[in-house]
Amino acid sequence: MDAxxxxxxFALPPAEVAVHPGKDGRHLLYxxxxxxxxxxxxxxxxxxxxRPEIHHERWGNLATLVxxxxxxxxxxxxxHPRPEAP
Numbered sequence: 001m002d003a004x005x006x007x008x009x010f011a012l013p014p015a016e017v018a019v020h021p022g023k024d025g026r027h028l029l030y031x032x033x034x035x036x037x038x039x040x041x042x043x044x045x046x047x048x049x050x051r052p053e054i055h056h057e058r059w060g061n062l063a064t065l066v067x068x069x070x071x072x073x074x075x076x077x078x079x080h081p082r083p084e085a086p
Contacts (some may be wrong), residue, residue, distance in 0.1 A: 016078075030073070030076065034077065036063065042065060043065065048065055060077050060078040061076060061077075062076035063075055
């Protein structure tokens with residue numbers, strides 16, 4: 001499916017994989033969720049560090065989770081259409 005602007009998203013219900021060109025040779029990983037606010041509240045309750053709070057983009061709402069080693073992984077609630085799970 002095309003989420004707009006030619007960015008391809010491969011539907012893998014109930015997940016998806018999007019491949020975008022990176023900047024400065026970096027690759028980013030984003031986890032997807034249905035309700036970002038609820039998911040972040042649960043992760044924080046379990047001691048996960050979230051930085052920054054929810055950030056709004058054209059394609060969805062996102063935040064960054066800080067991994068124990070100091071790395072980061074994104075988490076987002078998509079705004080684009082999503083395929084139904086089989």
